[in-house]
Amino acid sequence: MVLVGIDGLGWSLVDPMLAAGEMPHLAAILERGIAADLDTVEPVISPAVWSSIATGRSPDSHGIKGFMATRMQLRTPTIFDRLAGDGRRVGLYDYLVTWPPPALPDGFVVPGWMRRGPEIWPVDLWDRTGVGAYWVVYDRALTREEHVAEIRKELKRKPATFTALLEAWKPDVAAMIVYAVDRTGHRFWRDGWPDAGDEGLPTTAPREGSLMREVLRGLDAGLGEISAALQPEDVLLLASDHGFQAGEPRYVWAGRTRDHLRAGGLDETRDGFILVREWGVIVARVRPGPFDERDATLDRLAAFFESARGPDGKRLLDVQVLDGVERPADRRRSLWVRVRQRGFRLVARYVFGATFDEPAHGWVVARFDGDRMKAFWPDADVHIAGRKLRADELAAREDFDGQHDPTAVFVAAGGPIRARAERGRLSVLDVASLVAYLAGEPVPDDLEGTLPRDWIDPAWLEAHPPRSVPASQLPGLVPSEAAPAAAVGDPAMLERLRSLGYVE
């Protein structure tokens, strides 16, 4: 049994493409199988929903509700853990919330993009598979062009890599997730539907020549590749976590100042500071250290960001310095500066939820003047640290124009699955029961969903009556041989999530 997860796929994306004959492989799968509107769970964010699909439990009980989660926060085992614990060979490829990777016996795990380290299971997976390593990586903010390149790369490489894994490992149950549709939906919606309103599902196929149309075609080709690798008795399940619809266009300025710091004579290691974020607001934290040295760094950082000027010579960044240590009596700030700092901290805490409480000598916080940037971006000449550059070398404009829709997609075909034309309705919570039953295992009694019996061929169902098993008799989460979870909330992970538009 193979579960192909397609993050962000909705029927409103698929149906007009099917009608236009643009997704022939999916049409062939639907022809021999059954489909449903899939009700999702709250919060409608990928890690929460994919964990509900894997565990058959709501986010309140499995415990995964945010993007910082690792597998260590899962409160209930997944159906994959349970099947592996019962001797089935299980393979997980780029599936979310699978880091650190469980040591599945005779199975494989390539953790999904929220991974906090490079660990895979087994460590020599790629050598033993005889295929080049490929998985989706979001380790820095990407330009629009880089996003397009990464989306195309995923559609090209992931189905081939997955079928190579199936071929080499012959798992009983395998699951993978494709992220290209979700990434395209968030950033390239109006490229597909230029006249889209501020919200609403599409009623037509994305326009010819658009990235979404290319992605849906590429996805279809990948589904063709995967289903060609399966036998008629194999079951193919397709599931998404949510659909997609138009969203109100918004954009965020993301600084690209890191490369210019050196020109300003500033070096993170030597001068004892960290550029914590550049997304929406730029924050540099000066590490605790010798007062005079660190204070000089704080002053130089402030001067660096204040040196960002438009073609008219006026400032582009509003700069605020915050102290992190008690200052000696002869270096006290004026009352006015102390009041201003305190006011800034209060606003940051209550309006943006930002606290400046890590150990620090101080912080420099710099925000772009949005109206001025808009006037100069992308190609006017601006300055920073005395250097002339184009506005888009100082900041990137990150555009978002699509948003999630709560109805997802589910399809099953092959093996004992019935063929039926009309579309049914299921919940993401039902998927784990179906996976257990189709794997020939009893359904754990702690799953919140129900087994959709009417999806199974009646003769098969009679010969293989569904069994239930008390969850207390089942093994728990399969342990990992890799490192324990990193500290929750690390700045690099947060910056990555901001660049995806997932957190502010």
Ligand SMILES: [Zn+2]
């Ligand atoms: Zn999304």
